[in-house]
Structure formats: structure tokens, C-alpha cells
Amino acid sequence: MSGFLNRGVNVRVTPKRAGIAAVAAVAAGLAFGWSGLFNISASTKHWPVTDWFLHWVMINSVETWSIGVEVPDNLDDRALIARGAGHYATGCASCHGAPGRPRSPLTDVMSPPPPDLDAKVPTWETAHLFTIVKHGVKFSGMPAWVSFDEREDEVWSVVAFLKKLPGMTPDEYKALAMGAETDGAVGGLVALAHGPQGRGPREDTLADCARCHGRDGLGRDGDAFPVIAGQSEDYLFDALSAYAVGKRHSGIMQPAAARLPYSELAALAEHYANQPAARPKDAPTPDPALVATGETIAREGVRATGTPACQSCHGPSAAARNPAYPSLAGQHASYLETQLHLWEKEHDSRGGGPFREIMRKVAFRLTPEEIRAVAAYYASLPPGK
Ligand code: HEC
Ligand code: HEC
Ligand code: HEC
Known part of the structure; x- marks a missing residue:
């Protein structure tokens, strides 16, 4: 040589x-x-060749890290899309803009600036969008999902929304992201600066929760959001505090709760605890074939696996429930199923209250079939039991 x-x-x-x-x-x-001669200022843009190179590296990386990603077959589900849209308004629109809502001039001077997703989404495959939203893009300002390893289900809800974004009208967007609330309700730092102080939650924070949960706590768009009306005040406050500090993982609820002081979380817990429990108008009907099996599990537990009867803690029963144990009656089956699978999977626990460790020990004894059945049973019960 x-x-x-x-x-x-x-x-x-x-x-x-x-x-x-x-x-x-x-x-x-x-x-x-x-x-110090290298200029890191965002005001000087990249040379076109650097721009091309960085984007080429990003595309290759996203493609490689998407190998093995399995795309679920329910991405057309309206509830999933609405959940993703609700979060898009909280966590993405401030940078990327949204139909009828132009991007802030502040983000135009980022380097690189967040692109217009209407045009970009069709250039990616579905699995690629999942990888980008889950992991973010280093050196660009594009954040990873909060709780990215634990809450892939939430990442998929945003992907389901992104797939519908190209060509979406401002009215369609508003209905999906805001429900019956008006524009002032979009979560973010700006909204926090306004609103009267007084008893009960502030108008602007309640309006933000209401985009997804409604002011009545019954949610919207089928089973897109859990019913929170009529849960005990203790349970609601503990859940909100746990989300706020990231102890209960959710990339959707953590940003919504983390920006509020505890006094405000307490006022919101009180508000929703005082809303009458009821069945949301468009709640999906639970599978009747599963309800009877679910009832046996709830009333008697499963002797073979040592699973205790759910009823002893969650009701329905004539005796008053411990306020730290959530009511499950009339809750959406899909929500209960997701939560039970999360309790099973997450080793550092979920929940927010003093007895949350108990539930993990219960959940990991349940099989997927038992989870489906017991979730259908509780969803079939009249709310408020
Ligand atoms: C702080 C600003 C910021 C936030 C918040 C943000 N993004 Fe981004 N996003 C960016 C930037 C900057 C890029 C460009 C990355 C690049 O080109 O390398 C980007 C790129 C993307 C891309 C790839 C587009 C392309 O072809 O380059 C997608 C898809 C995307 N973001 C979706 C989202 C979603 C969904 C959310 C909310 C969960 C979100 N972003 C939140 C700044 C942001
Ligand atoms: C973008 C939509 C969205 C917004 C805004 C939102 N939530 Fe939620 N909320 C959800 C979703 C989705 C879940 C289920 C999260 C999970 O899987 O843990 C949830 C869960 C909850 C729970 C737990 C329910 C249970 O049975 O354990 C409470 C309590 C709650 N939200 C209250 C609030 C309050 C109060 C606000 C306003 C500060 C708020 N949420 C804002 C979507 C939202
Ligand atoms: C010994 C009491 C106990 C028993 C028995 C029990 N749970 Fe729980 N469960 C809890 C506690 C405590 C929590 C969490 C409260 C918190 O967030 O701190 C919980 C939470 C849950 C949640 C989450 C609810 C929500 O709104 O997010 C579901 C779903 C659930 N339990 C289902 C069941 C099912 C199904 C059974 C029966 C197989 C069962 N539980 C048996 C005590 C119990």
C-alpha cells in the first residue's frame, strides 16, 4: 500500500x-x-447544500428506524382522529400551524422552520410519520413524544389525525380539535394570561379541558375521551397531579395538566366531581356477548389466577366507595381496556392515588380476553354506580 x-x-x-x-x-x-467563527445563529440560514444534506440524512434515518413498525388497522376511527386532533391543537399547531390558523412568525425564524404539514404529510409513509412523531428530530426543534415508549397508542392517534390533515377545511379542523369550544380555548401559554380569578376553575383553563372532556365531563366523539363527570374529587385531583409530574404517563394529559398550578387542578377536580354522571349521547354500545363473562369476573374474580373481585373496590355496591378507587360504571370499554393493558405493562406504575400499587397487582393477572369482557361489563352499567 x-x-x-x-x-x-x-x-x-x-x-x-x-x-x-x-x-x-x-x-x-x-x-x-x-x-467562535462557526456561525450557529438561526438568522443565517443553512447553505442549500447543507439543507439538502441534513434533510437527506433525516429521511434515511426515519426510513431505517421505521423498519418493523406495524401500522394498526383502525386509523380511520373518528374517535382516534379526534383524540389526535385535540392534542395537535395543544402540542403541534403552535409550531406547524393548522387549517385556518397560520403559523406564528416566531417559528418562521427557526432554523429549520417547522414545515407546512399539509404539503409534507403525503410525502411520508404512515410508519414514517409514526417514527417522526414518536422520536422527534434531533437538532431541529421537532420534539419527541412525552412518554414515547409507554404511549405508542397516543402517538398513533396523532398519526391518524395527520393522515386526514391534507386538504382539511378550517371548520372540519375546528370540530375535531375543539369540539363545541371556541378558538380562545386552545391550550398554550397565551391563553393562560387571561381569565377572571374567582371560585371554581378559571374560564380559560376550563375551556381548554372542555375541548376534549366537555364542560359536563362526558367527552365527545364517541369514546375519544374518558368520562370524568361524577368521579370523586380526590381521585380526579390525584390523577391530574400524577399526570402533571409525569407519574401517570400520557403525552396528551401531561402537557394539559403540567402548565397549571395545584390550586387550579383542585378547582378543576371539584368542578368535574360535581357534574352529574351520565352516558354520553354517542357512546358506543359494549359487546353484549362479553358482558355476562365480565360480570362474573367483576363479582367473583378469577379463582384460578387469584384475581380478586373488582366489585369489592370499584362497585357497583350499595356501600360507599373509597374515594381513591375510581368508578368504572358507564366508562367507555375501549378506555378501560387500554388502561388495564397499561397497568399490566408499566412497571413503575400508573394511577395517582395512595393505593395505586394494588391495581397493578390485579391487572397483571388478567388475560386479554378477561380484560375485554370485564371492560364491556363495566361499560354496560348505568353511570354513577
Ligand atoms: C417547537 C416546534 C415544533 C413542535 C411543537 C412540533 N414540531 Fe414538528 N417539526 C418541527 C421542525 C423544526 C421540523 C423540521 C425538521 C426537519 O426538517 O429536519 C418538524 C418536522 C415535522 C414533521 C416532518 C415534516 C417534514 O417532512 O420535514 C412532522 C410530520 C411533524 N413535525 C409533526 C409534528 C407533530 C404531529 C407535532 C405535535 C405532536 C409536532 N410536529 C410538534 C418543529 C416542531
Ligand atoms: C387534547 C385532549 C385533552 C385535553 C385538552 C384534556 N384532556 Fe384529560 N384526558 C384526555 C385523554 C385522551 C385522557 C386519557 C389519558 C390516559 O390514557 O391516561 C384523559 C384523561 C383525563 C383524566 C383521567 C380520567 C380517569 O378516569 O382516570 C382526568 C381526570 C382528566 N383527563 C382531566 C382533564 C382536565 C381537568 C383537563 C384540563 C386541564 C384535561 N383533562 C384536558 C384528553 C384531554
Ligand atoms: C383492592 C382494590 C381494587 C381491586 C380489587 C381492583 N381495583 Fe382497579 N383500581 C384500584 C385502584 C386503587 C386504582 C387506581 C387509583 C389511582 O389512580 O390511584 C384502580 C384503577 C383501575 C382502573 C383505571 C381507571 C381509570 O379511570 O383510569 C381500571 C380500569 C381498573 N382499576 C379496573 C379494575 C378491574 C377490571 C378489576 C377487577 C379485575 C379491578 N380494577 C380490581 C383498586 C382496585
């Missing part, structure tokens, strides 16, 4: 010389960094 390199040039490449050259290159790089 050295013979070939030697031809015409009187330098022999020896391991020692190669080592010195490498050290010199590192030293030159450090000296350049130390000098």
Missing part, C-alpha cells in the same frame, strides 16, 4: 504519521469551535 502511495510523492504513510494527522485534525476542529 505504501508503495502505491509513494509513487511521485515522497511521503510514506506510517501508522505513526496517520495518528499524528488524526490528532492534528481533531485539534484543528477544536480550535475552530473554540474560535
Whole structure:
């Protein structure tokens, strides 16, 4: 090798010389960094070639890290899309804009600026969108999902929404992201600056919760959001506080709760505890074939696996329930199922109250079939039991 390199040039490449050259290159790089001559300011844009290179690297990386991602078959489900849209208004629109809502001039001067997703979404495959939303993009300002490992189900709800975004009208967007609330309700720092102080929650924070849960706590769009009306005040406050500090994982609820002081979370818990429990108008009907099996599990538990009867803690029963145990009667089956699978999977626990460890020990004894059955049973009960 050295013979070939030697031809015409009187330098022999020896391991020692190669080592010195490498050290010199590192030293030159450090000296350049130390000098401050490299311009990191966002006001100077990338050269077109740098832009092209960085984007090319990003595309390749996203493609590689999407290998093995399995796309679920329910991405057309209206409830899933509405849940993703609700979060899009909280966590994405401030950078990317939304139908009828232009991007802030502040984000136009980011480098790179967050792109217009209406045009970009069709250039990606569904699995790629999942990877981008789950993991974010380093060196760009595009954040990863809060609780990205635990809540892939939530990431998929945002992907389901993104798939519908191209060509969406402002009215369609408003219905999906805001429900019956008006524009002032969009979560974010700006909204917090307004609103009267007084008894009960502030108008602007309640309006933000109501985009998804309604002012009556019954949610909207079928089973898109859990029913929170009529839960005990203790349970609601503990759940909200746990979300706020990331103890109960949710990339949708954590940003909504974390920006509020505890006094406000307490006022919201009181508000929703005082709403009458009722069945949401468009709640899906639970599968009647499963209800009877579910009832046996709830009343008697499963002896073979040592699963206790759910009823002893969650009712329905004539005796008053411990306020730390949530009411499950009339809750959406899909929500209960998701929660039970999360309790099973998450080793550092979910829930927010003092007895949350108990529930994990119950959940991991249940089979997927038992979970489906017991969720259908509780969903079939009249709310408020
Ligand atoms: C703080 C600003 C910011 C927030 C918040 C943000 N993004 Fe981004 N996003 C960016 C930037 C900047 C890029 C460009 C990355 C690049 O080109 O390398 C980007 C890129 C993307 C892309 C890839 C588009 C493309 O082709 O380059 C998608 C999809 C996306 N974001 C979706 C979302 C979703 C969904 C949310 C909310 C969960 C979100 N973003 C929140 C800044 C943001
Ligand atoms: C973008 C939609 C959205 C917004 C805004 C939102 N929530 Fe939620 N909320 C959800 C979703 C989705 C869940 C289920 C999360 C999970 O899987 O843990 C949830 C769960 C909850 C729970 C737990 C229910 C239970 O049975 O354990 C409470 C309590 C709650 N939200 C209250 C609120 C309050 C109060 C606000 C306003 C500060 C709010 N939410 C804002 C979507 C939202
Ligand atoms: C010994 C009491 C106890 C028993 C028995 C019990 N649970 Fe629980 N359950 C709890 C506690 C405590 C929580 C969590 C409260 C918190 O968030 O701190 C909980 C939470 C839940 C949740 C989450 C509710 C929500 O709104 O997010 C579901 C779903 C649930 N339990 C289902 C069941 C089912 C199904 C059974 C029967 C197989 C069962 N539980 C048996 C005590 C119990």
C-alpha cells in the first residue's frame, strides 16, 4: 500500500504519521469551535447544500428506524382522529400551524422552520410519520413524544389525525380539535394570561379541558375521551397531579395538566366531581356477548389466577366507595381496556392515588380476553354506580 502511495510523492504513510494527522485534525476542529467563527445563529440560514444534506440524512434515518413498525388497522376511527386532533391543537399547531390558523412568525425564524404539514404529510409513509412523531428530530426543534415508549397508542392517534390533515377545511379542523369550544380555548401559554380569578376553575383553563372532556365531563366523539363527570374529587385531583409530574404517563394529559398550578387542578377536580354522571349521547354500545363473562369476573374474580373481585373496590355496591378507587360504571370499554393493558405493562406504575400499587397487582393477572369482557361489563352499567 505504501508503495502505491509513494509513487511521485515522497511521503510514506506510517501508522505513526496517520495518528499524528488524526490528532492534528481533531485539534484543528477544536480550535475552530473554540474560535467562535462557526456561525450557529438561526438568522443565517443553512447553505442549500447543507439543507439538502441534513434533510437527506433525516429521511434515511426515519426510513431505517421505521423498519418493523406495524401500522394498526383502525386509523380511520373518528374517535382516534379526534383524540389526535385535540392534542395537535395543544402540542403541534403552535409550531406547524393548522387549517385556518397560520403559523406564528416566531417559528418562521427557526432554523429549520417547522414545515407546512399539509404539503409534507403525503410525502411520508404512515410508519414514517409514526417514527417522526414518536422520536422527534434531533437538532431541529421537532420534539419527541412525552412518554414515547409507554404511549405508542397516543402517538398513533396523532398519526391518524395527520393522515386526514391534507386538504382539511378550517371548520372540519375546528370540530375535531375543539369540539363545541371556541378558538380562545386552545391550550398554550397565551391563553393562560387571561381569565377572571374567582371560585371554581378559571374560564380559560376550563375551556381548554372542555375541548376534549366537555364542560359536563362526558367527552365527545364517541369514546375519544374518558368520562370524568361524577368521579370523586380526590381521585380526579390525584390523577391530574400524577399526570402533571409525569407519574401517570400520557403525552396528551401531561402537557394539559403540567402548565397549571395545584390550586387550579383542585378547582378543576371539584368542578368535574360535581357534574352529574351520565352516558354520553354517542357512546358506543359494549359487546353484549362479553358482558355476562365480565360480570362474573367483576363479582367473583378469577379463582384460578387469584384475581380478586373488582366489585369489592370499584362497585357497583350499595356501600360507599373509597374515594381513591375510581368508578368504572358507564366508562367507555375501549378506555378501560387500554388502561388495564397499561397497568399490566408499566412497571413503575400508573394511577395517582395512595393505593395505586394494588391495581397493578390485579391487572397483571388478567388475560386479554378477561380484560375485554370485564371492560364491556363495566361499560354496560348505568353511570354513577
Ligand atoms: C417547537 C416546534 C415544533 C413542535 C411543537 C412540533 N414540531 Fe414538528 N417539526 C418541527 C421542525 C423544526 C421540523 C423540521 C425538521 C426537519 O426538517 O429536519 C418538524 C418536522 C415535522 C414533521 C416532518 C415534516 C417534514 O417532512 O420535514 C412532522 C410530520 C411533524 N413535525 C409533526 C409534528 C407533530 C404531529 C407535532 C405535535 C405532536 C409536532 N410536529 C410538534 C418543529 C416542531
Ligand atoms: C387534547 C385532549 C385533552 C385535553 C385538552 C384534556 N384532556 Fe384529560 N384526558 C384526555 C385523554 C385522551 C385522557 C386519557 C389519558 C390516559 O390514557 O391516561 C384523559 C384523561 C383525563 C383524566 C383521567 C380520567 C380517569 O378516569 O382516570 C382526568 C381526570 C382528566 N383527563 C382531566 C382533564 C382536565 C381537568 C383537563 C384540563 C386541564 C384535561 N383533562 C384536558 C384528553 C384531554
Ligand atoms: C383492592 C382494590 C381494587 C381491586 C380489587 C381492583 N381495583 Fe382497579 N383500581 C384500584 C385502584 C386503587 C386504582 C387506581 C387509583 C389511582 O389512580 O390511584 C384502580 C384503577 C383501575 C382502573 C383505571 C381507571 C381509570 O379511570 O383510569 C381500571 C380500569 C381498573 N382499576 C379496573 C379494575 C378491574 C377490571 C378489576 C377487577 C379485575 C379491578 N380494577 C380490581 C383498586 C382496585
